[in-house]
Amino acid sequence: MIFDMQQRTLITHTPESVGQTVTISGPIDARRDMGKIVFLDIRDRTGLLQVVCIPGVPVISPPSTPGGEGGRGGERSAGIGLKDVRPGFVLRISGLIKPRSEKAINPRIATGRIEMEAKEITVLATAQPFPFDATKEVGLDTYLDHLPFTLRTDRARAIFKVQSEIVEAFRAFLRSKDFTEFQAPKLVGGSTEGGANVFTVDYFDKKAFLAQSPQFYKQIMVGVFERVFTVGNVYRAELHATSRHINEYTSMDLEMGFIEDHHDIMRVENDILAYMVEQLKKSCAKEFELLGATLPVVPQNIPFVKLREAQEILKKEFGIDCIGEPDLDPEHERKLCEWSAKTHNSDFLFVTHYPTKKRPMYTFPDPEDPEFTRSFDLLFRGLEITTGGQRIHDYDFLKSNIAKWGLNPDHFTYYLEAFQYGMPPEGGLAIGLERLTAKFLGIENVKEATLFPRDITRIDDRLSNA
Amino acid sequence: MIFDMQQRTLITHTPESVGQTVTISGPIDARRDMGKIVFLDIRDRTGLLQVVCIPGVPVISPPSTPGGEGGRGGERSAGIGLKDVRPGFVLRISGLIKPRSEKAINPRIATGRIEMEAKEITVLATAQPFPFDATKEVGLDTYLDHLPFTLRTDRARAIFKVQSEIVEAFRAFLRSKDFTEFQAPKLVGGSTEGGANVFTVDYFDKKAFLAQSPQFYKQIMVGVFERVFTVGNVYRAELHATSRHINEYTSMDLEMGFIEDHHDIMRVENDILAYMVEQLKKSCAKEFELLGATLPVVPQNIPFVKLREAQEILKKEFGIDCIGEPDLDPEHERKLCEWSAKTHNSDFLFVTHYPTKKRPMYTFPDPEDPEFTRSFDLLFRGLEITTGGQRIHDYDFLKSNIAKWGLNPDHFTYYLEAFQYGMPPEGGLAIGLERLTAKFLGIENVKEATLFPRDITRIDDRLSNA
Numbered sequence: 001m002i003f004d005m006q007q008r009t010l011i012t013h014t015p016e017s018v019g020q021t022v023t024i025s026g027p028i029d030a031r032r033d034m035g036k037i038v039f040l041d042i043r044d045r046t047g048l049l050q051v052v053c054i055p056g057v058p059v060i061s062p063p064s065t066p067g068g069e070g071g072r073g074g075e076r077s078a079g080i081g082l083k084d085v086r087p088g089f090v091l092r093i094s095g096l097i098k099p100r101s102e103k104a105i106n107p108r109i110a111t112g113r114i115e116m117e118a119k120e121i122t123v124l125a126t127a128q129p130f131p132f133d134a135t136k137e138v139g140l141d142t143y144l145d146h147l148p149f150t151l152r153t154d155r156a157r158a159i160f161k162v163q164s165e166i167v168e169a170f171r172a173f174l175r176s177k178d179f180t181e182f183q184a185p186k187l188v189g190g191s192t193e194g195g196a197n198v199f200t201v202d203y204f205d206k207k208a209f210l211a212q213s214p215q216f217y218k219q220i221m222v223g224v225f226e227r228v229f230t231v232g233n234v235y236r237a238e239l240h241a242t243s244r245h246i247n248e249y250t251s252m253d254l255e256m257g258f259i260e261d262h263h264d265i266m267r268v269e270n271d272i273l274a275y276m277v278e279q280l281k282k283s284c285a286k287e288f289e290l291l292g293a294t295l296p297v298v299p300q301n302i303p304f305v306k307l308r309e310a311q312e313i314l315k316k317e318f319g320i321d322c323i324g325e326p327d328l329d330p331e332h333e334r335k336l337c338e339w340s341a342k343t344h345n346s347d348f349l350f351v352t353h354y355p356t357k358k359r360p361m362y363t364f365p366d367p368e369d370p371e372f373t374r375s376f377d378l379l380f381r382g383l384e385i386t387t388g389g390q391r392i393h394d395y396d397f398l399k400s401n402i403a404k405w406g407l408n409p410d411h412f413t414y415y416l417e418a419f420q421y422g423m424p425p426e427g428g429l430a431i432g433l434e435r436l437t438a439k440f441l442g443i444e445n446v447k448e449a450t451l452f453p454r455d456i457t458r459i460d461d462r463l464s465n466a
Numbered sequence: 467m468i469f470d471m472q473q474r475t476l477i478t479h480t481p482e483s484v485g486q487t488v489t490i491s492g493p494i495d496a497r498r499d500m501g502k503i504v505f506l507d508i509r510d511r512t513g514l515l516q517v518v519c520i521p522g523v524p525v526i527s528p529p530s531t532p533g534g535e536g537g538r539g540g541e542r543s544a545g546i547g548l549k550d551v552r553p554g555f556v557l558r559i560s561g562l563i564k565p566r567s568e569k570a571i572n573p574r575i576a577t578g579r580i581e582m583e584a585k586e587i588t589v590l591a592t593a594q595p596f597p598f599d600a601t602k603e604v605g606l607d608t609y610l611d612h613l614p615f616t617l618r619t620d621r622a623r624a625i626f627k628v629q630s631e632i633v634e635a636f637r638a639f640l641r642s643k644d645f646t647e648f649q650a651p652k653l654v655g656g657s658t659e660g661g662a663n664v665f666t667v668d669y670f671d672k673k674a675f676l677a678q679s680p681q682f683y684k685q686i687m688v689g690v691f692e693r694v695f696t697v698g699n700v701y702r703a704e705l706h707a708t709s710r711h712i713n714e715y716t717s718m719d720l721e722m723g724f725i726e727d728h729h730d731i732m733r734v735e736n737d738i739l740a741y742m743v744e745q746l747k748k749s750c751a752k753e754f755e756l757l758g759a760t761l762p763v764v765p766q767n768i769p770f771v772k773l774r775e776a777q778e779i780l781k782k783e784f785g786i787d788c789i790g791e792p793d794l795d796p797e798h799e800r801k802l803c804e805w806s807a808k809t810h811n812s813d814f815l816f817v818t819h820y821p822t823k824k825r826p827m828y829t830f831p832d833p834e835d836p837e838f839t840r841s842f843d844l845l846f847r848g849l850e851i852t853t854g855g856q857r858i859h860d861y862d863f864l865k866s867n868i869a870k871w872g873l874n875p876d877h878f879t880y881y882l883e884a885f886q887y888g889m890p891p892e893g894g895l896a897i898g899l900e901r902l903t904a905k906f907l908g909i910e911n912v913k914e915a916t917l918f919p920r921d922i923t924r925i926d927d928r929l930s931n932a
Contacts, residue, residue, distance in 0.1 A: 045692035088888030127888030148884035189927025226511035414928040418614035422554030422593030461655025
């Protein structure tokens with residue numbers, strides 16, 4: 001790498017250096033004392049390596065006050081010896097890479113056939129004793145209270161590696177299909193979805209709001225680029241304290257013009273998910289194994305049922321009578337996914353045609369039955385991870401619908417301008433990144449799949465000086 | 467494409483279909499009447515095509531109320547004829563692709579050697595007459611007041627196409643160098659950089675803030691993944707009304723462990739910029755041409771000077787005496803870039819070693835001269851586009867520095883936990899996406915390079931129902 005100036009060897013490359021002296025850097029993951037010999041497991045971003053330290057190996061300590069009178073570090077001894085280094089200490093170690101004896105081979109790590117014999121150790125940073133063993137079961141609250149420490153486990157790293165690959169797959173697929181990425185504002189002058197559950201911001205001498213979705217902006221951008229996507233935070237000021245809700249989450253949004261109806265949008269999502277699974281298979285096989293998670297099979301055609309049909313299924317198959325209700329509750333979603341898995345061998349199920357009155361004013365009513373909309377939710381392993389559908393693209397109809405929903409069209413003139421000057425038939429969807437991550441990985445609580453989750457009580461107020 | 471169900475031919479592919487009847491879709495970009503024959507320029511996401519409409523060509527109108535009693539659209543005539551269609555109308559046109567006569571060839575468009583003879587026109591959406599000609603010079607306020615309309619120009623499309631490619635290049639380069647992407651929260655319990663210029667949010671029964679940067683989170687994440695990046699909105703409640711400031715902007719952030727000093731971070735930025743320029747050369751040559759913009763040359767090694775040296779240069783070369791001042795003002799930045807271009811043939815210049823007292827408490831003091839820091843700004847064509855540097859990674863030193871800055875370490879325990887349990891020497895930087903876009907493209911006001919800019923008076927309050 002051009003900017004790796006320290007001639008550091010990454011641990012993943014150490015097996016290629018048997019017989020050579022190389023330098024590695026990383027924190028101590030574990031320490032084992034075997035009489036006078038000390039074994040250190042050193043971790044870097046690429047792997048884990050066992051380092052054998054024989055008594056007398058030179059240990060160079062950092063200056064006691066970095067930024068003080070010392071040089072670039074490492075010149076003066078602050079009295080740290082091999083006896084003092086413990087997990088968390090960050091070291092640079094030069095040493096000889098040697099094959100292990102046959103019986104010392106560790107098949108569970110990639111470098112398990114070799115080890116390093118330390119020749120010189122430099123302490124780059126010290127660490128206090130760990131407050132608890134984060135690799136053991138700790139309660140969710142403790143876990144979340146100490147994320148700067150608890151995120152440093154194989155489990156947490158695996159979750160957020162997978163999350164980063166999910167986002168990348170979403171973008172890469174859409175880029176390959178001519179979608180243009182855009183940056184949506186999060187600060188808005190009006191609340192986007194109707195006023196409830198919105199966070200208020202003091203914006204100079206007036207009030208602003210945190211956007212609940214980039215909905216209006218992505219529709220505006222269809223008029224510019226025809227196919228667009230954006231990934232960013234959205235906000236829900238919901239008082240819920242459940243395993244499914246967080247107050248700030250990452251929404252993966254797309255919107256596209258020239259569709260026939262909502263089935264075109266469902267087709268895009270089906271293809272995105274198939275691509276995502278293929279990519280995760282390649283990039284995150286180790287992470288899925290570590291987490292004991294199974295990649296879903298994405299059917300060529302994810303099954304779909306209308307809400308009314310879904311309610312019939314719930315009655316017939318599970319004896320649950322919710323016919324006529326405007327939405328599904330979490331138990332219904334779980335049961336429908338059971339049905340879908342059993343009947344269609346699919347972890348996914350689209351539910352379409354939610355009632356017109358219960359969807360936002362921009363939702364396209366089905367011309368064949370205008371009481372219901374060309375909208376859909378996607379259920380995945382029992383949980384709703386997407387809402388999407390076709391939108392109303394006709395200016396006059398949209399304007400009259402705004403009034404019909406009891407809202408004032410004069411408050412929407414900016415949004416309406418996109419339709420006033422011509423908008424193709426269009427639609428889109430939003431996928432909740434954290435929920436999708438949780439469901440891919442079999443994680444019960446979405447907070448564990450959210451890097452720094454916000455809920456009613458949790459907002460990192462010890463981060464800073466407020 | 468799997469989900470293009472309408473057998474639509476993209477305009478970019480029409481030259482391959484000479485002699486065939488195909489169907490295109492898109493809005494009317496321009497209409498020219500030549501006696502009874504009407505020429506329509508149709509635009510889709512891939513290009514522009516001239517369509518010749520002879521009197522009597524069938525025009526199928528949409529149902530008057532979409533979602534009303536009609537079918538999938540296009541069945542009933544609402545009385546729209548060829549005479550009525552004007553720019554903005556969205557059409558689907560089936561027609562014969564024919565070569566143009568030699569003298570009708572238009573070398574300025576990619577389809578300039580062909581045209582379509584319309585056989586059937588379907589009106590997918592109507593449009594009102596345009597309020598003004600957005601391709602002509604309009605004032606910035608008018609432009610910004612009508613973005614849903616004014617973004618539909620070649621100029622605006624080019625700007626935001628380039629912006630999307632800049633973001634992608636940032637991510638692609640860092641991914642190739644083992645950086646892991648993460649999602650940073652924007653809602654924080656404390657203000658990240660010291661308390662001034664922060665937007666306040668009503669967070670249930672307490673106050674929260676909009677993050678001014680993902681600084682603390684990206685440092686925390688170095689302890690998890692060693693090398694990380696994140697792209698997202700950041701907030702500055704500044705009252706400035708200048709061509710350089712916006713209140714919500716997109717920050718491209720990276721942070722990495724195991725550095726020697728700030729020069730490693732500058733090396734990364736140098737390499738990112740070189741990669742970006744290579745990518746833009748490939749993907750956005752047309753856009754740069756359209757905007758009359760010149761891609762910068764990124765030197766193998768961008769020159770760097772210490773702040774004090776920069777001030778000497780300003781005095782010697784430009785007669786500006788600002789020696790001893792803690793920062794550069796915009797005029798100084800412009801002059802230094804002039805100097806850098808002339809002396810080093812570089813559009814870029816790193817200025818390093820800002821005074822310790824003027825930088826945040828986490829900035830690493832230069833051990834050789836602790837009054838100054840291992841920090842840098844990057845100037846590009848006269849404007850600061852990046853701040854970065856090495857951070858303090860030693861727990862005790864950081865904690866004592868927080869107190870020295872007049873802050874209470876007890877309010878930072880969460881952040882400090884990342885250092886308490888071991889943190890490698892590390893640093894990072896942030897690049898302002900909109901400023902970078904503006905400078906790449908020679909755009910005077912950063913608001914024109916911001917998709918939906920927020921300033922003191924502008925926050926889209928006609929978007930919705932607040």
